[in-house]
Amino acid sequence: MTAATHLNGAEAHERAEAALKTFWPGWQGDLEPLKPLMKPLRATPFVVHGGSEPAVVKVWGPGNADKAQAQARRQAEVAQAMSDGLQRAVPVLDFDAANCALLMAQAKGKPVVDVLRGQPDRLDELALRAGQWCRAHHQSTLRPAGFRPAGHKAWLERLMAQVTSGERAIPDAGAFVTEAERLTSLAMSLRKRPSLRAVTHRDLTLSNLILSDDGTLWGLDFENAKEDEPGRDLFSLALDLLRYASDDAARSACYDRLWAGYGAAEIDPEVSAFLTQCFALGLWANTPARPSQRQAERLAMAHWVRRQSAL
Template sequence: MPHARATKALRTFRPGLRFALHWLAVRDGGNGSAVARAKPLGAAGDQARESLIVKLLPATPEGRAKLTREFARQSVASAAMNGTDLRVPRPMWLGDTLAAAIYEDAGGKTLSQLWAGLATPADGAPLLHAAGRWLRAYHTLSARAAPFSPAPHLNWLLKGVAAHRAGQRTIPEFTRLEAQIPALHALAKASHGQPNTRAITHRDFHLRNLIQRRSGQTFGFDFENDAEDEALRDSAFLLNDALIHWPGPCPDPADFAPAMAGFHAGYGAPAAAPAVCAFFQKFAALNAWAKLGTQPASGPARRRRLACLIALAETGQALLHP
């Protein structure tokens, strides 16, 4: 169970101390991944104020390897970014056999929590500005210029379309998605060879993986990816996530222009030419739309996500380029 593994990790890291655990996430009944906040009991001085994050992955060769990669990548990013208000929680201890890692607790609130309390989409501009600044700093650690090739992305989507036609998977509202493919081909042709940036991407860059303190410090975390990709992928993931998780009714993408402006002001020069941004935005929306057919059950949240992705794919609102 996760409690026993987390307790053993903490006793190894801080011998002689006991900790109270508050579980933030537990998957698969504790046999999968889990995350807890740990605070010492009966300690004095600095140790009494210390708060730690314990992360567990499945204690399998795959789980251990994944956590080791994350710990290494987070160590690099933390060392490079922790001198500013754009931060990465400091990795503190890795237990390979336990598939457990201990990190600095960033505290604060996730941008997802802050986003849920906004009154209008325009109010989200400061939060997305902070997200854009953090993402630019992270991409800068490994960014390189490379001409854009739409083929891998286009082929990935077309494989999913072919699987639906063969009855091997189900894509919701397939006729509407299929109607967007000719336009995506045209955008692919226009974007081929255009200026583009590749970098080691976060690859799970959503509002829940950013934390902001009252001081204004912004922390990014959850570094499971260590592979290079299109830098635009992180931007598209975040902006789509922001639109889909707006707390009110699913808005028209055009209503998000002020919030998107905040992101672009924070990120700076776009990660690719306008033609690449146009292709990748439509691809990202269509790809996420196609993946909804692989997710279990339907419900209000899934229907809302589908409606927002259809709007993003069909309206052509320029989210990835100011």
């Protein structure tokens, strides 16, 4: 029988309690869910009350055991590398493989997305901080590399074939194919130009960055341990940040602050632009023909970033 990948609220609570009694024998505190428990979830985080220290426990369905272990391992590595200063990663306290439960320190503060909802006037400040955090996260693995576009070209060709055949139904498919064809024709001319590689987050959103009262920015939900294009994390952050800009001028200022926070990057400008275009097309290719409001907003921001990075 296939192990469950999702847990309902009662199942997640039961596993979290069992894990905490392993972490802290004799624990008799309470658990406060950090997400609505209206439907089964792949991963369910709880604030732990009554423990030895402020903590959050996150539990996965047993079918996601590999994912849980990967996140525990990678988050511990990143937390060790980002253990001081204002750009940090939430430390791992323990991991219970039997219950697929990760115990981590509680970062006292608010997700940046919640800060911006209440204080949109802090957009430029937080864009700068997000860029600084991203650079600190990449720094230990960041390395120069000659650009290798063959994989990107093959990926674009696959997407074009899927969209043209109707296998992949997306908004404005004709425009997508035209843009993908243009990028494909440019790809090999960028071969061996200066680029960068780093182990990235690959799921970086403003919900994964917690701003504490003392100004420390804490990152969490690490899992990826493979090298990638560093700009991918910045692109993901940009999609979230730009939603809070009131107009084009504010979007430009925000985007500039994000990159200013990241700092100098030894990458060919045309390679950087090509990659940003690819990130935008990747999101476009994964947007359904009838997108939700949230999906439509993200696609609109991806198009805006794509226009800013025109080749």
